[in-house]
Amino acid sequence: MEKDHIEDEVVLFGSWSSSICTRVHIALKQKGIPYKYVEENLQNKSQLLLSYNPVHKKVPVLVHKGKPIPESLLILEYIDEFWKDDAPMLLPGDxxxxxxxxxxxxxxxxxxxxxxxxxxxxxxxxxxxxxxxxxxxxxxxxxxxxxxxxxxxxxxxxxxxxxxxxxxxxxxxxxxxxxxxxxxxxxxxxxxxxxxxxxxxxxxxxxxxxxxxxxxxxxxxxxxxxxxxxxx
Amino acid sequence: MEKDHIEDEVVLFGSWSSSICTRVHIALKQKGIPYKYVEENLQNKSQLLLSYNPVHKKVPVLVHKGKPIPESLLILEYIDEFWKDDAPMLLPGDxxxxxxxxxxxxxxxxxxxxxxxxxxxxxxxxxxxxxxxxxxxxxxxxxxxxxxxxxxxxxxxxxxxxxxxxxxxxxxxxxxxxxxxxxxxxxxxxxxxxxxxxxxxxxxxxxxxxxxxxxxxxxxxxxxxxxxxxxx
The missing domain is CATH 1.20.1050.10 (Glutathione S-transferase Yfyf (Class Pi); Chain A, domain 2)
Structure with a gap:
């Protein structure tokens, strides 16, 4: 997979066995956000994943418009903030x-x-x-x-x-x-x-x-x- | 100090020696939010503090309209969200x-x-x-x-x-x-x-x-x- 990206593209780098990646799948699906999914081999992580999360070298990473967001809780906040007019909201309003x-x-x-x-x-x-x-x-x-x-x-x-x-x-x-x-x-x-x-x-x-x-x-x-x- | 509160009252429970409490002082002052400050003795915490943060029993706790918010990072997010029209914002907009x-x-x-x-x-x-x-x-x-x-x-x-x-x-x-x-x-x-x-x-x-x-x-x-x- 190349680092080039199309405008607005959403890509999730994850692993099937990681429940913190499941969090991101569910959040994206609930919001109705189309995304590509890249399955990582945790024993042999891709160079692309490592370049997107050089600090922690972990899944999940959400890449949106070519910009990476690591860590599941930060990704959930990002999803709620970027698609803030798309129900359902993950966090309550108050x-x-x-x-x-x-x-x-x-x-x-x-x-x-x-x-x-x-x-x-x-x-x-x-x-x-x-x-x-x-x-x-x-x-x-x-x-x-x-x-x-x-x-x-x-x-x-x-x-x-x-x-x-x-x-x-x-x-x-x-x-x-x-x-x-x-x-x-x-x-x-x-x-x-x-x-x-x-x-x-x-x-x-x-x-x-x-x-x-x-x-x-x-x-x-x-x-x-x-x-x-x-x-x- | 009584648990009764006046509408909109903001009270910070903290300790002078705690730099995570300093975070909250600065965030409130920057936003121009008037608040009362209650100095806690960390060797002998008040019943009121313990009732406001029964899980972690720690400062800082921000009490707004009688509702407690513990933990400095959560308090900073709260301040930015509740007083969202009051500059400066702590987090960037993007x-x-x-x-x-x-x-x-x-x-x-x-x-x-x-x-x-x-x-x-x-x-x-x-x-x-x-x-x-x-x-x-x-x-x-x-x-x-x-x-x-x-x-x-x-x-x-x-x-x-x-x-x-x-x-x-x-x-x-x-x-x-x-x-x-x-x-x-x-x-x-x-x-x-x-x-x-x-x-x-x-x-x-x-x-x-x-x-x-x-x-x-x-x-x-x-x-x-x-x-x-x-x-x-």
Missing amino acids: PHHRAKVRFWAKFHDEKMAPNVYKMIFAKGDKDQVGKAVAEFDKLLTVFEQGVQNDFPAMFQSVGEGHQEMGFLEIVAGVKICIYEAVEATVGAVFDTAKHPAFTSWVNALKELPLMKEHLPPHDKLVARIKFVLDQA | PHHRAKVRFWAKFHDEKMAPNVYKMIFAKGDKDQVGKAVAEFDKLLTVFEQGVQNDFPAMFQSVGEGHQEMGFLEIVAGVKICIYEAVEATVGAVFDTAKHPAFTSWVNALKELPLMKEHLPPHDKLVARIKFVLDQA
């Missing part, structure tokens, strides 16, 4: 609600998600897995109560009549939906019975057509996690 | 420029700044300090070249004719200006001769009236760092 959505998205990515990586990379060490599971449960309780407090309708709002995902659903929801694949390799990530509101939200998210279309296939992802662990 | 400013702000906070904490908490262990200084220098080179590439005028733009700070200047600049106090306790954070463009930017930032008004006083901050180290 500045205080926006701050709260960003707060919980950050909490998910910086506090909760690292514990799932710890579970995986504990490579079966029961003590380490147990510690990460306990820590995740504590954080999930904070997340569940906090989101319910800030957005009382959010966990009940996904379903038949409401197919669109907002910023927090795309950021946290997509990641959480792939925990099934983690569970297939390390055991339960969290106790669904202890978190009914959160669990029903996740289950409803999994049924959304865009989620079904773009979530990494379960069996393939399980095999991938095992492969990465064998290499680690 | 969505791609906004993404790049957020990228470097995040790079500063997540990659560069933690090395300065490592220098401090190495408590004089020369190996550890040396490692953190070397890592900081590597990251600073990336930051300096990256920002110059993305915003060729930025490092030369601060001075007599240009007193306003943008998002990146407020986020990275404020932190970097307090490194003098770090240097007084652990030695040089970085080699100014190796980073002339960056250094002249920092020196120009230090001369801005709002920076002079709100940066923690040098001697007091040095004493504070020594006190925290004695407790650690």
Whole structure:
């Protein structure tokens, strides 16, 4: 693929196994933005990807009109800002609600998600897995109560009549939906019975057509996690 | 202080020694937003602060119309969004420029700044300090070249004719200006001769009236760092 680009062209560089890339697919599709997709081999990244994200050398990168934007959260903000007249908006309109959505998205990515990586990379060490599971449960309780407090309708709002995902659903929801694949390799990530509101939200998210279309296939992802662990 | 509030009231909960609180002072002052300031004792935080930021229990928290917004970067975004017609804007208008400013702000906070904490908490262990200084220098080179590439005028733009700070200047600049106090306790954070463009930017930032008004006083901050180290 050449670096030349046509005006207004949107290209996403990603990997099928990366749930942070899934975030970008869903955001673009919801907005109805046509885009090209370039699948990267994470074991042998393209020179083009490295030139677009020389600092972190990671997917996803969105290239719009030849200009690269790395990092999924920054890409979501960009999509909302550039196509600001195209519904649905990912972030709510009210500045205080926006701050709260960003707060919980950050909490998910910086506090909760690292514990799932710890579970995986504990490579079966029961003590380490147990510690990460306990820590995740504590954080999930904070997340569940906090989101319910800030957005009382959010966990009940996904379903038949409401197919669109907002910023927090795309950021946290997509990641959480792939925990099934983690569970297939390390055991339960969290106790669904202890978190009914959160669990029903996740289950409803999994049924959304865009989620079904773009979530990494379960069996393939399980095999991938095992492969990465064998290499680690 | 009571939780009752008057309509439109803006209250900042902060600490004089916290440079992330300085960010918020400067952003509010630049926009011309009147606000009350509540100094928190970080050794004995108020119940009100804990109720406003129960998750992280940290300053700064901005309370506007009785609604709390924690975390300095989220507060800066909020200020720009709520007072969106009040110049100066902290973020540029162009969505791609906004993404790049957020990228470097995040790079500063997540990659560069933690090395300065490592220098401090190495408590004089020369190996550890040396490692953190070397890592900081590597990251600073990336930051300096990256920002110059993305915003060729930025490092030369601060001075007599240009007193306003943008998002990146407020986020990275404020932190970097307090490194003098770090240097007084652990030695040089970085080699100014190796980073002339960056250094002249920092020196120009230090001369801005709002920076002079709100940066923690040098001697007091040095004493504070020594006190925290004695407790650690």
